[in-house]
Amino acid sequence: xxxxxxxxxxxxxxxxxxxxxxxxxxxxxxxxxxxxxxxxxxxxxxxxxxxxxxxxxxxxxxxxxxxxxxxxxxxxxxxxxxxxxxxxxxxxxxxxxxxxxxxxxxxxxxxxxxxxxxxxxxxxxxxxxxxxxxxxxxxxxxxxxxxxxxxxxxxxxxxxxxxxxxxxxxxxxxxxxxxxxxxxxxxxxxxxxxxxxxxxxxxxxxxxxxxxxxxxxxxxxxxxxxxxxxxxxxxxxxxxxxxxxxxxxxxxxxxxxxxxxxxxxxxxxxxxxxxxxxxxxxxxxxxxxxxxxxxxxxxxxxxxxxxxxxxxxxxxxxxxxxxxxxxxxxxxxxxxxxxxxxxxxxxxxxxxxxxxxxxxxxxxxxxxxxxxxxxxxxxxxxxxxxxxxxxxxxxxxxxxxxxxxxxxxxxxxxx
Amino acid sequence: xxxxxxxxxxxxxxxxxxxxxxxxxxxxxxxxxxxxxxxxxxxxxxxxxxxxxxxxxxxxxxxxxxxxxxxxxxxxxxxxxxxxxxxxxxxxx
Ligand SMILES: Cc1cc2nc3c(=O)[nH]c(=O)nc-3n(C[C@H](O)[C@H](O)[C@H](O)COP(=O)(O)OP(=O)(O)OC[C@H]3O[C@@H](n4cnc5c(N)ncnc54)[C@H](O)[C@@H]3O)c2cc1C
Ligand SMILES: [Zn+2]
Numbered sequence: 001x002x003x004x005x006x007x008x009x010x011x012x013x014x015x016x017x018x019x020x021x022x023x024x025x026x027x028x029x030x031x032x033x034x035x036x037x038x039x040x041x042x043x044x045x046x047x048x049x050x051x052x053x054x055x056x057x058x059x060x061x062x063x064x065x066x067x068x069x070x071x072x073x074x075x076x077x078x079x080x081x082x083x084x085x086x087x088x089x090x091x092x093x094x095x096x097x098x099x100x101x102x103x104x105x106x107x108x109x110x111x112x113x114x115x116x117x118x119x120x121x122x123x124x125x126x127x128x129x130x131x132x133x134x135x136x137x138x139x140x141x142x143x144x145x146x147x148x149x150x151x152x153x154x155x156x157x158x159x160x161x162x163x164x165x166x167x168x169x170x171x172x173x174x175x176x177x178x179x180x181x182x183x184x185x186x187x188x189x190x191x192x193x194x195x196x197x198x199x200x201x202x203x204x205x206x207x208x209x210x211x212x213x214x215x216x217x218x219x220x221x222x223x224x225x226x227x228x229x230x231x232x233x234x235x236x237x238x239x240x241x242x243x244x245x246x247x248x249x250x251x252x253x254x255x256x257x258x259x260x261x262x263x264x265x266x267x268x269x270x271x272x273x274x275x276x277x278x279x280x281x282x283x284x285x286x287x288x289x290x291x292x293x294x295x296x297x298x299x300x301x302x303x304x305x306x307x308x309x310x311x312x313x314x315x316x317x318x319x320x321x322x323x324x325x326x327x328x329x330x331x332x333x334x335x336x337x338x339x340x341x342x343x344x345x346x347x348x349x350x351x352x353x354x355x356x357x358x359x360x361x362x363x364x365x366x367x368x369x370x371x372x373x374x375x376x377x378x379x380x381x382x383x384x385x386x387x388x389x390x391x392x393x394x395x396x397x398x399x400x401x402x403x404x405x406x407x408x409x410x411x412x413x414x415x
Numbered sequence: 416x417x418x419x420x421x422x423x424x425x426x427x428x429x430x431x432x433x434x435x436x437x438x439x440x441x442x443x444x445x446x447x448x449x450x451x452x453x454x455x456x457x458x459x460x461x462x463x464x465x466x467x468x469x470x471x472x473x474x475x476x477x478x479x480x481x482x483x484x485x486x487x488x489x490x491x492x493x494x495x496x497x498x499x500x501x502x503x504x505x506x507x508x
Pocket of ligand 1: 037038039040041042043062063064065066067068069070071072073074075076077078079205206207208235236237238239243258259260294335336337338339363364365366367368369370
């Protein structure tokens with residue numbers, strides 16, 4: 001069932017009471033070609049591209065809770081491709097390009113709004129870092145512009161530009177093609193499209209362990225019984241380490257809580273996404289008018305999807321230094337997601353150390369923008385056994401070989 | 416907000432402390448005998464458990480001593496703290 005003006009008109013005649021379910025809720029079969037664990041954006045996109053690009057349709061996505069209930073439904077939806085290293089630029093640009101055509105491809109409005117993302121520098125050192133970063137972006141073929149303080153003020157008229165400001169703005173890098181999208185719609189759009197191609201999406205189905213035949217994983221044990229699978233694909237973000245332990249290996253992943261908050265809705269006040277290098281705070285305004293605010297991780301490992309108060313206070317303090325007028329707004333909601341942080345802030349898309357198993361993790365605080373690209377390259381790896389050309393560098397081996405892709409250090413912004 | 420009982424200063428609020436990694440993580444050696452993969456295990460690979468974990472914290476804005484904390488990563492309950500010179504507390508899941 002695809003949305004159209006006609007379908008909408010037809011729906012109106014029945015007072016919108018007859019819209020069908022967007023995807024089936026089947027009982028899991030006893031055997032699949034591929035079992036994808038994790039019904040977040042990456043798992044769902046992987047299943048979709050397995051079916052669409054590789055004709056692998058006997059696929060299940062197994063989700064312990066509800067679809068998109070992990071980080072995909074908890075993130076601040078910033079999309080961009082302004083990374084530093086060529087390897088990252090290639091992967092994230094692939095993803096952004098897929099996003100640009102995604103509403104049409106899935107027949108589902110993902111509300112991509114390329115309103116521009118500004119990364120602000122507050123002193124001359126940060127400005128030099130930004131200029132270096134921008135040069136790298138240009139070498140990688142990514143669009144970006146350096147803005148002076150005057151231009152920044154035009155983009156962000158509410159910014160604190162008083163002479164006594166704690167964080168004066170010296171300039172910014174702008175990626176016009178960056179912006180935000182609707183997170184739930186991305187999950188739902190992929191889910192419906194994958195379901196249409198025959199993929200079984202099974203919610204409320206937690207994977208508890210793995211079935212082995214010698215060295216090989218040949219299936220999974222779930223709360224809804226055992227399921228045989230030729231290939232098992234892991235896309236469980238913050239729970240990667242938990243499932244790896246059940247399969248008998250360990251990962252260079254640490255799970256942290258990352259928080260976000262939204263204010264009460266107000267009239268349009270902010271036309272772009274603003275990221276502050278000094279405070280770590282970033283903000284955009286949703287179509288509903290709420291300010292969507294994020295910042296740094298809670299800096300100790302956690303599996304509690306709540307987040308702590310000191311981090312919230314630090315992020316809000318940073319935000320108010322930049323935009324003092326936001327101090328009158330009340331926060332409506334606060335939450336956290338458990339993100340899978342690796343040392344170089346770059347993903348792992350690779351064979352697992354155990355035969356028959358594949359890994360998609362390490363997206364940490366920034367994998368929403370990577371959902372279409374991550375799904376595409378992961379499906380390629382699973383279907384062909386070889387890495388997609390855009391993902392060759394994102395191996396597990398790199399931690400031993402030293403070929404890290406340290407985006408955390410290079411670009412300095414985390415989302 | 417965590418409240419961590421520093422073995423030297425008593426109970427103090429979370430912002431006074433910095434997290435310093437799970438323990439035990441033992442440095443392999445001697446250097447010339449350590450393979451790249453063993454070195455990577457030491458530097459990057461962790462248990463990252465969901466549940467009880469032993470970890471090192473530093474009371475950065477207090478006495479600046481390091482300490483051991485036994486903490487639950489799901490509930491954030493802290494079961495014990497200890498000095499580094501004391502035996503590492505046991506964890507049972
Ligand atoms: C507050 C916050 C803000 C963020 N902001 C941004 C941003 O602005 N831009 C950006 O690009 N990224 C952002 N991110 C990161 C982004 O959300 C994630 O990288 C991305 O959503 C990861 O998608 P995923 O599909 O890998 O994981 P998830 O969406 O977390 O999906 C994993 C799924 O696996 C399921 N699962 C776990 N264990 C099991 C099991 N045993 N059995 C079955 N299912 C299981 C979980 O329930 C979950 O639904 C943010 C994250 C957070 C938390
Ligand atoms: Zn102390």
